[in-house]
Amino acid sequence: MGVSTASPAEGVAVVTVDYPPVNALPVQGWYDLATAVRAAGCDPHVRCVVLTATGRGFNAGVDIKEVRRSAGHDALIGANRGCYEAFAAVYDCEVPVVAAVQGFCLGGGIGLVGNADAIVASEDATFGLPELDRGALGAATHLARLVPQHLMRALYYTSRTAAAEELHRHGSVWRVVPRERLLEAALELAGEIAAKDGSLIRLAKAAINGIDPVDVRRSYRFEQGFTFEANLSGVAERVRATFGTDRPTREGQHP
Structure with a gap:
């Protein structure tokens, strides 16, 4: 259990997340x-990173149970800072990051893939932000990088998910493949990227980040402020008290 790194091919590093049962990450x-x-x-021998996960789903966001059982706001602050660091690490990674997504990609998972350079998804992958059902806010910054503006808003307000095939139609998912071929497809794309000159691919990553119209780090930090407001006002705890009981996230493609 935890985070591990492997090098299955020249120039490619695979970072794997393993936090069963659903990859909801603790602080x-x-x-x-x-x-x-x-x-x-930072490894000079790496020219592309593949971000993947084990189990049923890619990422279920923050470990809400850890937040609920912690006194005060330490766990909440830790989760917010930890998410910020992880999202920024993907975005600022010196080389391109390919996310390999299977099953559910929710909450913090959207922050990761929204900041990745490319996404390969399995046929059963779904993407969404159930934040309003969990007493939180955030990562609209990253969902807006995956779907058009009005769809982002509807998905955010309803906590619904969008299927991998729909994101493929919007151009944010590179390929949709059977689950058993997910890592293979991600490594294939990573290998093509890693075939480029290492110094030049790093310059390309910096150049593309430099022309982004939205500063994703500042934008996400702005969103986090509203999460703290919701917690200080007591609204978040009231909503979190229903988590896992009568307010399930609506799975599947939106109508």
Whole structure:
């Protein structure tokens, strides 16, 4: 259990997240993920990073149970800072990051893939932000990089998910493949990227980040402020008290 790094092919590093049963990361898990991605990107022998996960789904966001059982706001602050660090590590990684997504990609998972350079998804992958059902706000910054503006808003307000095939139609998912071929497809794309000159691919990553119309780090930090407001006002705890009981996230493609 945890975060591990492997090098299955020349120039490619694979960072794998393994937090069963659903890859809802504890505070330390977000920091460990950030460290692993940064380390891989800093390795002069690496020219592309593949971010993947084990189990049923890619990522279920923050470990809400850890937040609920912690007194005060320490766990909430830790989760927010940890997510910020992990999302920034993917975005700022010196080399391109390919996200390999299976099953559910929710909450913090959207922050990761929204900041990735490319996404390969399995046929059963779904993407969404159930934040309003969990007493939180955030990562609209990253969902807006995956779907058009009005669809982002509707998905955010309803906590619905969008299917991988729909994101493929919008151009944010590179390929949709059977689950058993997911890692293979991600490594294929990573290998094509890693075939480029290492110095030039790093310059390309910096150049593309430099022309982004939205500063994703500042934008996400702005969103986080509203999460703290919701917690200080008591609204978040009232909503979190229903988590896992009568307010399930609506799965599947929106109508």
